[in-house]
Amino acid sequence: MMALLGAVSAYTGTAAAQGGPGGGPGGGQMPPPEVVVRAVQPKDMPLSYEFAGRVNGSREVEIRARVAGILLERTYTEGETVKQGDLLFLIDPAPYEAAVARAEAMVQQEQARLAQAEREWKRIASLFERNAVSARERDETLSTLELARATVAGARAELRTARINLDYTKVEAPISGVTSLEVLSEGSLVGTGMDNSLLTRITQLDPVYVNFAVPDAEMIALYNLMDSGALRMQSRDKIAVQVKLGSGVVHPQNGMVNFTDSSIDPQTGTIRMRASVPNPDKRLLPGQFVRIALQDIVLKDAIAVPQASVLQAAQGMMVYVVNAQSVAEPRPVRIGQALGSEWVIREGLKPGDRVVTEGMIKVRPGAPVKVVEPAQAANQASGKAAAGQGNR
Numbered sequence: 001m002m003a004l005l006g007a008v009s010a011y012t013g014t015a016a017a018q019g020g021p022g023g024g025p026g027g028g029q030m031p032p033p034e035v036v037v038r039a040v041q042p043k044d045m046p047l048s049y050e051f052a053g054r055v056n057g058s059r060e061v062e063i064r065a066r067v068a069g070i071l072l073e074r075t076y077t078e079g080e081t082v083k084q085g086d087l088l089f090l091i092d093p094a095p096y097e098a099a100v101a102r103a104e105a106m107v108q109q110e111q112a113r114l115a116q117a118e119r120e121w122k123r124i125a126s127l128f129e130r131n132a133v134s135a136r137e138r139d140e141t142l143s144t145l146e147l148a149r150a151t152v153a154g155a156r157a158e159l160r161t162a163r164i165n166l167d168y169t170k171v172e173a174p175i176s177g178v179t180s181l182e183v184l185s186e187g188s189l190v191g192t193g194m195d196n197s198l199l200t201r202i203t204q205l206d207p208v209y210v211n212f213a214v215p216d217a218e219m220i221a222l223y224n225l226m227d228s229g230a231l232r233m234q235s236r237d238k239i240a241v242q243v244k245l246g247s248g249v250v251h252p253q254n255g256m257v258n259f260t261d262s263s264i265d266p267q268t269g270t271i272r273m274r275a276s277v278p279n280p281d282k283r284l285l286p287g288q289f290v291r292i293a294l295q296d297i298v299l300k301d302a303i304a305v306p307q308a309s310v311l312q313a314a315q316g317m318m319v320y321v322v323n324a325q326s327v328a329e330p331r332p333v334r335i336g337q338a339l340g341s342e343w344v345i346r347e348g349l350k351p352g353d354r355v356v357t358e359g360m361i362k363v364r365p366g367a368p369v370k371v372v373e374p375a376q377a378a379n380q381a382s383g384k385a386a387a388g389q390g391n392r
Contacts, residue, residue, distance in 0.1 A: 032370045033362035037322050037354040038309075042301035044232070045339055049222070053212035053243075053292040055284045057203035058276065059175050063088060064197040065190040066168040069095065071199075078181050082173045082202065089171035089199055091190065096166040103159035110148070110155040117141075117148035177204035178282075203286055206279045210243060210255065212292050213270035225299070232298040240295040241275040243284065253278040254295060303349050304342040309357045310335060319349070320356040320363050322371060328356065328363045 065071075073090040076082055124141040127133045180201040184190055191197055225231045233239070243251035255277030264271055275292060277284065284290070310333065311318050321331045333348030349355070354371070356363060363369060 032326070032368040033359055034370045034372045035320075035322070035328070035356045035359035035363060036374050037371050038305065038357050039352055039354050040303050040305060040345075040349055041351055042303055045299050045302040045304060045344065047231075047294075047297045047299050047337060048339060049214075049218070049294040049297070050244075051212045051214060051292055053210040053275075053290050055286055055288040055290060056209045056211060057177070057205055057286045058207050058209050059177065059202075059204040060286070061174055061177075061202050063171060063173070063199045063202060065089075065091060065171065065192060065199060066197075067091060067096065067165050068191045069093075069169065069189070071184055071186055071188045071190050074182055074186055076179055078179060078200075081178050082176065084173055084176045086173045087170055088173055088179070091169040091171065093166060093169040096162065096169055099162040100159070100166050103155070103162040107152070107155040107159050110152040114145075114148040114152050117145040121145045171199060173202060175202055175204055177202040205282050205285070207255070207276045208279045208284045208286070210241070210275045210277055210284075210290060210292050211272065212275070213265070213268065213272055216264045216269050216271055219271050222297075230300055232300055233296055239297070241277070242293045242295050243275075243277055244291040244293065245283075246289060251277065251283065251290075253280075257294075299344065303345045303351070304339065305345060305349070305355050306357050307338065307341055307343050309355055309360065310343050311360065320360060320365075321349075322354040322356060322369055326368050326371060328365065328367060328369050330365045 070092040071089060072092050075087045075090065082088065121141050121144075124133055124138055128135070128138040180203070182200050183198045184196075189196075190199070222231075226233070237257075239257040241255045241257060243255065245251065255275045257273055258276045259272075259274040261272040305319060309319050311320075313330070313332075316332055317335050318330050318332050320328045322328055331348055331353075334346040336344035336346045338344075356369070358374065359369075
């Protein structure tokens, strides 16, 4: 683009040295340069926002032993998909079966003591009504009854604990997902601590999460467009996404953004976001790097011009606009997003403006131009090229 400006400056300087438009060798008037223009009109344009992302399982859980013992059996195949509630491991249940039997016996024993205390209470209460026993003896009997009831409740609680521990010897899948390698092999002694209780991991792959980060300036600009009503989309909280693999292949299912951080990362200046993406065929795997594109965001009544027609001037970006008198006028513009081969123009152009799209190198500010059709300009360029070859 700078080379194009240099060419424009060189052309302007040469023309001035030759006496301006009429400064040709023969003193004749040089014809105005031929240009192709486009009359810009507002139209709805889909915006493209694409970012780097990384895939994670929607749920990743560690499967840990909740009771200690010898690991008797692994009942799943490593790497296969399991369903919630499937049996994964079996820890030796014998000690816990014995604990349940002992707790059941304690419950029966305490229930027998409670029955004896109830019979004794009925007898003493009847005697107390006939003034046959003292109040102290009555109170002691009542206390014995209440203590027996509490002891039975404690024994029943111990029985529930023993049964729970027995159930924990069967390690089941808490979620549906794909299993990883076993950490401890059959025959190992497992515990309940952080260093000896991990058995395996399960990752849920349908759906998966794709984590990505959006530059704060870009996100704020998008929110400003939303608030101004310039965009057509579902809502700020419902943004569809498309996932592209590293090979460029597009994932067949679109997802939805389900999390946007409420703060900006001070180290990177980005806002963390997360999308939930259906993954029934398990094509997306945790740790995979992908490109994620926001979908269904349309800029209403947008004005766009070819990127080649936008020039870099000392004061910023500009285009040449041909007025009703066929004079080229430089027009400062503020560009927005690049969409394909076009720039979205935020400011500087209005509907109906004729922007020069071809022949900018021959245009001088404030000089007349000749507007031609694209096909005519191409034919004339081909003719000049052929004439040049003939002169050789």
